[in-house]
Amino acid sequence: MTKSILVTGGAGFIGTHTVVQLLIQGFKVTIIDNLDNSVEEAVHRVRELVGPQLSLNLQFHLNCVIVEVLELEVCLLVLCSCIFVRLIEVLVKKCMKMSYVKLVWFWKFEDLICIVHCGDIRNKEDLEKLFSQSKFDAVIHFAGLKAVGESMSHPFRYFDNNLIGSITLYQVMAKYNCKKLVFSSSSTVYGQPKIIPCVEDFELKAMNPYGRTKLFLEEIARDIHAADPEWKIILLRYFNPVGAHESGKLGEDPLGIPNNLMPYIQQVAVGRLPELNVYGHDYPTKDGSAVRDYIHVMDLADGHVTALQKLFTKEDIGCFACNLGTGRGTSVLEMVTAFEKASGKKIPVKLCPRRPGDATEVYASTDKAARELNWKAKYGIDEMCRDQWNWARQNPWGYKKPPTK
Numbered sequence: 001m002t003k004s005i006l007v008t009g010g011a012g013f014i015g016t017h018t019v020v021q022l023l024i025q026g027f028k029v030t031i032i033d034n035l036d037n038s039v040e041e042a043v044h045r046v047r048e049l050v051g052p053q054l055s056l057n058l059q060f061h062l063n064c065v066i067v068e069v070l071e072l073e074v075c076l077l078v079l080c081s082c083i084f085v086r087l088i089e090v091l092v093k094k095c096m097k098m099s100y101v102k103l104v105w106f107w108k109f110e111d112l113i114c115i116v117h118c119g120d121i122r123n124k125e126d127l128e129k130l131f132s133q134s135k136f137d138a139v140i141h142f143a144g145l146k147a148v149g150e151s152m153s154h155p156f157r158y159f160d161n162n163l164i165g166s167i168t169l170y171q172v173m174a175k176y177n178c179k180k181l182v183f184s185s186s187s188t189v190y191g192q193p194k195i196i197p198c199v200e201d202f203e204l205k206a207m208n209p210y211g212r213t214k215l216f217l218e219e220i221a222r223d224i225h226a227a228d229p230e231w232k233i234i235l236l237r238y239f240n241p242v243g244a245h246e247s248g249k250l251g252e253d254p255l256g257i258p259n260n261l262m263p264y265i266q267q268v269a270v271g272r273l274p275e276l277n278v279y280g281h282d283y284p285t286k287d288g289s290a291v292r293d294y295i296h297v298m299d300l301a302d303g304h305v306t307a308l309q310k311l312f313t314k315e316d317i318g319c320f321a322c323n324l325g326t327g328r329g330t331s332v333l334e335m336v337t338a339f340e341k342a343s344g345k346k347i348p349v350k351l352c353p354r355r356p357g358d359a360t361e362v363y364a365s366t367d368k369a370a371r372e373l374n375w376k377a378k379y380g381i382d383e384m385c386r387d388q389w390n391w392a393r394q395n396p397w398g399y400k401k402p403p404t405k
Contacts, residue, residue: 325364
């Protein structure tokens with residue numbers, strides 16, 4: 001029987017790549033996403049990649065509330081009125097007390113439909129409606145904010161999104177007896193380890209609010225399992241996802257100035273940004289820049305699918321953490337050189353002071369992933385940069401259209 005999986009944050013970078021792999025493996029997938037740092041176009045690309053037959057197993061849920069079905073001529077007038085759109089957003093948000101409201105437009109048969117999308121896991125009513133309408137066999141939980149620097153400046157935003165959202169999700173899962181979970185954790189829970197590579201049983205010392213939200217959520221997951229051993233939970237601590245789908249149809253497209261290295265590099269390569277800011281050039285590393293374990297997003301997607309399959313095939317899982325990385329450290333400047341080689345573009349670099357909350361060197365021990373999940377990363381930095389450039393070359397403005405001059 002086909003397993004039904006809820007993927008929170010499934011319209012995001014890692015989420016979309018994982019959804020592709022889930023559909024290929026025969027799972028039925030429902031996505032919930034508030035589009036805080038993602039776009040609906042990414043889900044349309046997923047459908048294109050897997051084809052019409054597998055797309056029948058994909059639902060994209062943002063708790064849609066149909067406001068009005070309008071005749072085509074009227075809709076064209078509405079689309080011309082930004083003031084009207086904003087007014088409807090404000091009115092619906094106030095009347096329905098929704099934490100997130102956005103108007104989007106799409107074709108359905110021969111009419112244009114105005115739909116209010118609100119899909120935030122912090123809203124228990126949203127989740128209750130979703131779980132009451134569909135029976136889910138497991139959840140892959142990606143939804144959350146993930147920028148270290150931003151979390152230092154806006155910690156409450158991270159506590160609200162990452163902690164409150166996840167707790168609300170777990171409460172609803174328990175109510176509807178959905179007790180299989182793959183949780184998107186992070187290598188930031190290790191902080192700056194005394195020795196490397198990072199092994200799962202190391203003492204955990206997150207250095208920033210983002211990392212602490214992941215650490216707290218790991219502890220919450222352990223408490224949930226201790227109170228109710230029916231829960232089966234795998235906590236995937238992954239390192240630095242980069243690259244893109246080999247087709248160039250899916251990739252990372254952050255809103256605003258990128259917080260992560262590779263989308264920053266690609267925006268410099270295509271001319272959207274003038275230079276790459278490298279934060280920290282006096283670390284005690286071989287070239288002075290920070291060292292990370294970069295992992296291809298498709299390896300990461302396969303790791304999530306493998307973890308999910310383990311939830312269905314092994315009984316005594318309990319709640320355990322597992323690293324997903326390559327086991328190799330690469331410096332920021334080494335990644336710049338590799339991208340220059342893959343793209344044929346020279347990347348201007350500006351050396352900047354260290355950012356608060358950043359560790360010097362972090363990379364994974366991969367022994368447990370190989371032992372428990374029978375998983376190992378397949379791609380190296382050359383393939384990561386090749387696919388990153390293929391995505392950037394085909395989509396210099398990401399999922400958006402280039403601005404009109």
